[in-house]
Amino acid sequence: MKKAVSILIILFVLAVNVITISALELSALNFQALETGVLSVEYQMQRKSNTRIMIENNGERHFYRLPYGAEKESFPLKQGNGEYTISILEHVSGNQYRPVVTEKLYVDAVDENKMYLGSVQEIKWNESMAPIMKAKELTKNLEADREKVEAIHQYIVQNIKYDYDIIPYLTSDYLPDIERIFETQKGICYDYASLFAAMLRSVGIPARMVKGYAPGIAEYHAWNEVLVDGEWSVIDTTMDAAFAAGGVAYDMIKNAEEFQKKIAI
Incomplete structure (x- = not known):
């Protein structure tokens, strides 16, 4: 059995299964892989949109793209244990984005070596490749x-x-x-x-x-x-x-x- 991870989630959005935003239909935020230091995001987009995810910890922010056509992406929680703010950002114009979903989570008992074994967006792999x-x-x-x-x-x-x-x-x-x-x-x-x-x-x-x-x-x-x-x-x-x-x-x-x-x- 995998080691349990202590996670505290503070929701700033309505607690429903599907959150529909103008361009982004977010089907789930999957926290099951957190013991490996990876945040897994499941989502569906109604149309192409320049949508980002921001992962923030201790004032350090990292931004990643949520590609149209994908249904699941994984991102590293690079600071290891601690409190993270996860925001889904929708493009407004130019280089301006607005947060449409924000959640806070606390991650404990992350194995930092395991963090660098998994598949993430920029190092995406599976056994069949x-x-x-x-x-x-x-x-x-x-x-x-x-x-x-x-x-x-x-x-x-x-x-x-x-x-x-x-x-x-x-x-x-x-x-x-x-x-x-x-x-x-x-x-x-x-x-x-x-x-x-x-x-x-x-x-x-x-x-x-x-x-x-x-x-x-x-x-x-x-x-x-x-x-x-x-x-x-x-x-x-x-x-x-x-x-x-x-x-x-x-x-x-x-x-x-x-x-x-x-x-x-």
Whole structure:
């Protein structure tokens, strides 16, 4: 039986099963996965709408898109235990949004390592996906976590190429699709980091996607932090793929002090 989680929810909306808002029909807010540090949201939209979810804890806010056509999305509760404010925001105009649903919840007994094993919006995976089956294949005869990390790292570095062609078409709402990345064998740094994290998580190795600035890269960048031998280590598969393609020697584990972390998922 899963460990129970203490949750205190203060509702600021009418307590009915379906809350209908002009563009968004919210069928449920599912809190069942909170022991893993993940908030699961079930919803239905009547029409396309620029709708967001805001997750706030101790003054720190994170915003995510609720895509039209999806029925369920999962988001990390990155601050671990504590009180969170969850708001559904409907687009008004320009960069203005209004809250249409707000709830407060208190989360206790979150396992912070489990938080980085699950599927979330930017690292979305399930057991039936081809890259996840590949991760199982690559690691099936390996016992040590470091060996598993190295096997998956090598596969990505040797097989995934940087996708320069997609750059002019990227939007602020772009989300990685690990099945597309695996099939086309190309992606941007965001894609590399999502694929690596998903494959590692699927074999039981906690992994974060990190965004910020890396040495030698002027643009905003994405890489990973992986729990290896009990320590969180910086690994950058995008950078390593470029090194490998150019015949340049590199170390898989990077110097964390050279990276400026802004966001970790």
